[in-house]
Every structure is written in structure tokens, then in C-alpha cells.
Amino acid sequence: MMDVDFMMIGPPxxxxxxxxxxxxxxxLLNYIxxxxxxxxxxxxxxxxx
Numbered sequence: 630m631m632d633v634d635f636m637m638i639g640p641p642x643x644x645x646x647x648x649x650x651x652x653x654x655x656x657l658l659n660y661i662x663x664x665x666x667x668x669x670x671x672x673x674x675x676x677x678x
Contacts (some may be wrong), residue, residue: 640669 647661 651658
């Protein structure tokens with residue numbers, strides 16, 4: 630049950646926090662985008678492993 634709740638709330642919450650961080654510290658944009666792509670790329674590959 631916890632996994633389903635996180636998958637519905639997690640990505641929008643992460644996106645919101647990332648957007649706020651980018652507004653405050655614009656230089657973080659590269660790191661936030663890289664982390665986002667790596668994280669969700671790994672999550673997308675998990676069913677294949």
C-alpha cells in the first residue's frame with residue numbers, strides 16, 4: 630500500500646520541491662535535472678531487472 634501512495638504523491642512532490650529550489654538557487658538546475666533523470670531512469674528500469 631505504501632508503494633502505491635508514494636508513486637502517486639512522490640513525483641509531484643519532488644517536482645514541486647525541485648522547482649522551488651531552482652527559483653531560490655538557479656545554479657542547482659543542472660544537478661536537479663541530472664538527479665531527476667537518473668532517479669526516474671533507474672525506477673523505470675527496475676521491472677526489467
